[in-house]
Amino acid sequence: MFYWFKRGHDSLHYEVREISPTRFELTLTGPDGVERREQYETADALHQRQLALERELTAQGWVGPHGWNV
Numbered sequence: 162m163f164y165w166f167k168r169g170h171d172s173l174h175y176e177v178r179e180i181s182p183t184r185f186e187l188t189l190t191g192p193d194g195v196e197r198r199e200q201y202e203t204a205d206a207l208h209q210r211q212l213a214l215e216r217e218l219t220a221q222g223w224v225g226p227h228g229w230n231v
Contacts, residue, residue: 162176162177162178163175163176164176164177164211164215164225164226164227165225165226165227166218166223166224166225166226166227167223167224167225167227168221168222168223168224171192172192173189173190173191173192173218173223174189174190175187175188175189175190175211175214176188176190177207177211179204180200183202183203184200184201184202185200185201185202185203185204185206185207186198186199186200186201186207187199187200187201187207187210187211187214189214
């Protein structure tokens with residue numbers, strides 16, 4: 162699943178996916194195109210990180226998330 166955020170003319174997005182039953186990944190792509198990957202051992206840990214990331218982005222003036230299922 163992809164989640165998009167906008168701030169002015171800039172946008173960023175992050176993707177969450179299950180790599181295996183015990184490995185999950187969050188990939189954040191900034192407005193400059195640089196990717197940062199984080200891995201988690203449980204779906205709950207990934208979900209908690211998503212919530213924290215969305216709070217951080219909102220506090221920085223980003224508007225979203227706007228989701229997109231692939």
